[in-house]
Amino acid sequence: xxxxxxxxxxxxxxxxxxxxxxxxxxxxxxxxxxxxxxxxxxxxxxxxxxxxxxxxxxxxxxxxxxxxxxxxxxxxxxxxxxxxxxxxxxxxxxxxxxxxxxxxxxxxxxxxxxxxxxxxxxxxxxxxxxxxxxxxxxxxxxxxxxxxxxxxxxxxxxxxxxxxxxxxxxxxxxxxxxxxxxxxxxxxxxxxxxxxxxxxxxxxxxxxxxxxxxxxxxxxxxxxxxxxxxxxxxxxxxxxxxxxxxxxxxxxxxxxxxxxxxxxxxxxxxxxxxxxxxxxxxxxxxxxxxxxxxxxxxxxxxxxxxxxxxxxxxxxxxxxxxxxxxx
Amino acid sequence: xxxxxxxxxxxxxxxxxxxxxxxxxxxxxxxxxxxxxxxxxxxxxxxxxxxxxxxxxxxxxxxxxxxxxxxxxxxxxxxxxxxxxxxxxxxxxxxxxxxxxxxxxxxxxxxxxxxxxxxxxxxxxxxxxxxxxxxxxxxxxxxxxxxxxxxxxxxxxxxxxxxxxxxxxxxxxxxxxxxxxxxxxxxxxxxxxxxxxxxxxxxxxxxxxxxxxxxxxxxxxxxxxxxxxxxxxxxxxxxxxxxxxxxxxxxxxxxxxxxxxxxxxxxxxxxxxxxxxxxxxxxxxxxxxxxxxxxxxxxxxxxxxxxxxxxxxxxxxxxxxxxxxxxxxxxxxxxxxxxxxxxx
Numbered sequence: 001x002x003x004x005x006x007x008x009x010x011x012x013x014x015x016x017x018x019x020x021x022x023x024x025x026x027x028x029x030x031x032x033x034x035x036x037x038x039x040x041x042x043x044x045x046x047x048x049x050x051x052x053x054x055x056x057x058x059x060x061x062x063x064x065x066x067x068x069x070x071x072x073x074x075x076x077x078x079x080x081x082x083x084x085x086x087x088x089x090x091x092x093x094x095x096x097x098x099x100x101x102x103x104x105x106x107x108x109x110x111x112x113x114x115x116x117x118x119x120x121x122x123x124x125x126x127x128x129x130x131x132x133x134x135x136x137x138x139x140x141x142x143x144x145x146x147x148x149x150x151x152x153x154x155x156x157x158x159x160x161x162x163x164x165x166x167x168x169x170x171x172x173x174x175x176x177x178x179x180x181x182x183x184x185x186x187x188x189x190x191x192x193x194x195x196x197x198x199x200x201x202x203x204x205x206x207x208x209x210x211x212x213x214x215x216x217x218x219x220x221x222x223x224x225x226x227x228x229x230x231x232x233x234x235x236x237x238x239x240x241x242x243x244x245x246x247x248x249x250x251x252x253x254x255x256x257x258x259x260x261x262x263x264x265x266x267x268x269x270x271x272x273x274x275x276x277x278x279x280x281x282x283x284x285x286x287x288x289x290x291x292x293x294x295x296x297x298x299x300x301x302x303x304x305x306x307x308x309x310x311x312x313x314x315x316x317x318x319x320x321x322x323x324x325x326x327x
Numbered sequence: 328x329x330x331x332x333x334x335x336x337x338x339x340x341x342x343x344x345x346x347x348x349x350x351x352x353x354x355x356x357x358x359x360x361x362x363x364x365x366x367x368x369x370x371x372x373x374x375x376x377x378x379x380x381x382x383x384x385x386x387x388x389x390x391x392x393x394x395x396x397x398x399x400x401x402x403x404x405x406x407x408x409x410x411x412x413x414x415x416x417x418x419x420x421x422x423x424x425x426x427x428x429x430x431x432x433x434x435x436x437x438x439x440x441x442x443x444x445x446x447x448x449x450x451x452x453x454x455x456x457x458x459x460x461x462x463x464x465x466x467x468x469x470x471x472x473x474x475x476x477x478x479x480x481x482x483x484x485x486x487x488x489x490x491x492x493x494x495x496x497x498x499x500x501x502x503x504x505x506x507x508x509x510x511x512x513x514x515x516x517x518x519x520x521x522x523x524x525x526x527x528x529x530x531x532x533x534x535x536x537x538x539x540x541x542x543x544x545x546x547x548x549x550x551x552x553x554x555x556x557x558x559x560x561x562x563x564x565x566x567x568x569x570x571x572x573x574x575x576x577x578x579x580x581x582x583x584x585x586x587x588x589x590x591x592x593x594x595x596x597x598x599x600x601x602x603x604x605x606x607x608x609x610x611x612x613x614x615x616x617x618x619x620x621x622x623x624x625x626x627x628x629x630x631x632x633x634x635x636x637x638x639x640x641x642x643x644x645x646x647x648x649x650x651x652x653x654x655x656x657x658x659x660x661x662x663x664x665x666x667x668x669x670x671x
Contacts, residue, residue, distance in 0.1 A: 049468075158340075159347030162654075164609040164646035168352070170631040171639045175358040251474055255613055258476045259628055274477055278617075281480055282488040289489050299477025307472035314468060 044319045053311030060305055063117040071114040080115055080268045082107040091280060091294045101293040103276050107266055109293065113301050115268035119180065120305055123253045124246040127187045132242050134188075135195020136235065140226055142196070143203030154200070157193040165190055166255060173261045180263050183253050191249065198241050202234035240316050247309030254302050270305075273298035334659065341651050348647040352640050353396050361388035364636050409637030413629045418641045421626060427516025428497055429615065429622030433607050434517070435538055436545040440607075441600050444550040445593070448557025452565060452592075453584055464558075467551035475610060479544050479617035486540060493540045495619045502533040541618045549603060549610075556599050561592035594664070601657035605650040 044050050063070065073079035084106040085097065094101040100109040142153040169186050176182040206212060207230065215225050256262060257271025265276050277298065283290025356364070361383045383389060387398065402409070406419070414421025451463040486493045497518065498506060505511060505527060506518070514524055519538075522531035564570065565588050573583045611624025619625070623642060630638035 049465075155343070156347070159344050159351065162344050162348055162647045162651050163351065164605075164643065164650065166609055166612055167627055167646055168355075168643050170612065170627065171352065171643055172355050174631045174634060174639070175355045247472065251472075254474055255476060258474075259612065259616065260632055271474075274474070274480070278480065281484040289484065292484065295477075295480050295484050299474055299480065303469075303473050303477060306474070307469060310468055310472045 040319050044315055047315045047318075049311045050315040053308045053313075053315065056304055056308030057312060060117045060121070060308065063114050064121050067114050067118055071108075071111045073115075080119065082112045082115070082266050082268050084108065084266070091277075091291055093290075094293060100297055103273060103294060103298075104280060105265065105276075107273075107276075109273070109297050112268045112273050113270070113297065116270040116273065116298075116301065117305075119267075119269045120250050120253075120302075123180065123184050123187070124250045124309075126184055127191060127249045127253075128242045128246050130188045131191040131195050131245070132238050134192040135199050135238060136231065138192070139196040139199025139238075140203050140231060140234070143200040144207055144222070144226055144230060146207075150200075153196070157196050160190065160193045163190065166252065169252065169256055170259065170261060173256055178261050178263075180253075180257070180267075180269060183256050183262060186256075187249055187253060191245070194245070195238050195241055198237050199234055202237050203230055206230050206233050236320065240313075240320050243309070243316055244313030247306035247313065250309075251302070251306050270298050270302045274302070330662070333662070337655050337658070341655055344651055345644070345648060349400065349644060350396065352643045353399060354392070356636050356640055357392060357395070359634065359636065363634055364388055408641045411626075411630065411635055411638040411641075413633055413635045413638055414626060418637050421638065422623065422641065422645070423516070425621060425623045425626045427518075427622075428620055429608065429611050429624060431517045431519065431534070432538060432541055432545075432611070432614070432620065432622065433604065436542040436549075437600075437604055437607055439542060440546050440549045440603065441553055441596070443546055444553025445557050445589075445596060447550065448554040448596075449561055449585070449589055449592070451554065451558045452561035455562060463554065467554045470547050470551035473548060475544070475548055475613045476617055478547060479541075479614065482540050482544055483617065493536065495537075495540075495617070497537050497620050498530070498533050499537075502530055505530055537618075537620075541614055541620065544614060544618075545607065545610075549607065552603065553596060553599060557592060557596055560595050561588060564588040564591040567591075594661070597660060597664075598657050601653045602650075605646070605653045608649055609646050 068076075068079065073081075074083045075081065082103075084102070086106050088106055089104055091104050092098065092102045092106065098108045098110060100113065102108055103112070138153050138157075142150040169183075169190060172186040172189070173182045176185060212225060212229055215229055220228075253262075254271030254274070257269055258275040260275060262272045262275070263269050265272065274295075277291070277294040280291040280294045282288060283292070362379065365379055365383050365386065365388055387395060390398075408418035410416070411418045411421045414424065416424070447463050447467070451460045454460045482493075483495060487495065506513075510525075511521075512525055513521055515521055518534035519531050522528065522534060565584075567588075570583060570588055573587060574580070608623075611622055612628050613624070614620075615622045615624035616628045623645075626638060627642045629635070630642070
């Protein structure tokens with residue numbers, strides 16, 4: 001682990017190994033942390049699975065960004081409401097009007113898939129970002145100060161760990177009122193302990209490093225030490241965890257939607273789209289697989305999205321995990 | 328520190344965690360307005376609107392949080408979890424009715440999930456970076472990316488909808504007639520076990536027939552976790568000096584891989600298997616909803632949709648307790664079998 005302290009803050013400590021690193025403190029290129037990152041990224045991009053994962057994610061980013069062009073909303077004020085022609089209950093197969101077919105009540109599947117990408121990113125990114133921030137604050141406080149603060153924060157974390165996520169999530173969404181906003185809030189409330197634990201264990205190691213002692217001896221405030229020395233060296237692990245959690249977050253949100261706790265029928269949300277198709281797994285008598293597109297497509301999109309993030313997260317973990325790397 | 332000391336400390340801590348969970352669950356449920364929570368106390372349909380307000384008063388649903396919480400906790404210690412609207416019976420009765428169905432599926436699927444995971448993980452580690460390894464890893468990563476509900480629906484669509492086999496539910500109609508008849512003696516509530524005890528092999532077969540699809544569903548989704556862990560611990564074990572020594576001495580490869588390395592690699596899998604058990608229970612909400620198996624997961628899903636507060640609180644507490652207890656047991660097993668672990 002390298003230090004990023006300014007030489008003035010670091011009186012000569014006995015740590016000989018550090019000296020070349022501290023003197024190499026030129027912005028960007030020469031810094032060991034950037035070198036390390038470059039090395040890791042190179043390894044990351046050599047892995048074919050990373051490329052597949054990245055391609056999938058970029059595809060969905062593309063869908064989400066260009067949604068208004070790919071599928072122009074008929075009512076620009078409510079773009080997430082899927083358009084439908086008529087109210088016929090039985091789904092219609094793929095046709096010119098609806099290239100991927102329609103859901104029950106004639107909601108256009110293609111439109112839902114495209115705008116659903118926005119819903120998925122919204123939930124995944126929002127929840128993970130919020131959790132990262134919470135985890136970083138709580139974890140670094142617990143790890144850095146130790147003692148009573150550590151004890152309190154970590155015991156609360158333990159309690160949250162014992163909560164069955166899906167079941168408690170259901171209860172909380174019900175209490176807050178159904179809908180995607182509630183799901184997002186609930187996943188934020190329940191999701192932070194993982195990040196807190198990760199950051200804390202990182203900070204515990206860094207806290208006792210010589211350069212932190214030196215910074216403290218030279219009179220830096222706790223806040224300054226935390227922000228300038230501890231966090232930059234520990235934040236990577238949380239970013240890795242975050243990248244691995246986006247897929248899972250979207251998966252859980254979809255599960256809650258599927259159980260009927262998400263948005264109403266007709267809203268462009270993949271989980272909700274799967275839930276409307278539950279009664280259509282058996283096709284008409286002459287073609288038992290007649291409604292395959294209703295069951296297959298929305299769920300496949302979720303699976304693909306999650307797979308993309310998991311492939312990327314897996315590769316990132318392999319590269320950055322000190323136990324796995326350089327083998 | 329002695330083992331006894333450790334166990335006592337862990338037990339105390341466990342109680343603390345469960346208290347925390349109970350406060351959280353109760354706090355969340357308090358967000359629901361009293362007018363909706365009062366439905367838990369309405370046991371008959373004919374009730375006048377003006378009576379509802381007096382019922383809210385009677386049960387103190389507008390009291391401050393600590394008072395209501397203490398009252399609720401007191402009831403729980405007396406074994407009174409309230410009345411579940413969705414189960415149409417007291418919560419504990421409902422639990423007794425639904426739990427065996429869930430337990431049956433977990434008891435059949437968990438060992439299979441673990442065995443499949445261990446086997447694939449071992450093979451994958453032995454053939455590291457060969458096509459078999461890549462194939463298994465890809466299978467695993469796809470497995471845990473699939474939404475439970477989607478895979479279940481696809482399986483039902485193909486097997487039940489198209490091929491006409493493996494219907495959802497727990498029993499066929501003929502089977503239900505037998506089980507609900509007076510001659511049927513329900514001892515465990517597990518259909519396969521009771522079937523043997525009643526010497527009705529047709530019921531055993533019928534129940535197993537309905538267990539196949541959900542079990543396949545769980546194997547595909549859950550064995551990935553075990554497999555990945557098994558692979559990495561196995562790789563670690565294979566890198567040890569004594570393995571190299573054994574191989575260099577010319578010991579039989581199979582013995583070295585499957586006896587020496589795998590035994591050491593299995594240890595962490597013990598941990599995750601316990602957590603898997605708790606996870607499978609919690610995941611039942613979706614599996615049981617899709618395959619219409621009336622277990623606690625199915626109950627929980629209905630309870631959540633119909634604001635059945637006592638049932639929701641009981642299930643969250645129950646699953647939380649299972650999780651904490653399982654964790655404790657796992658840690659104890661771990662401490663008992665691994666001499667490197669010091670208690671503290």
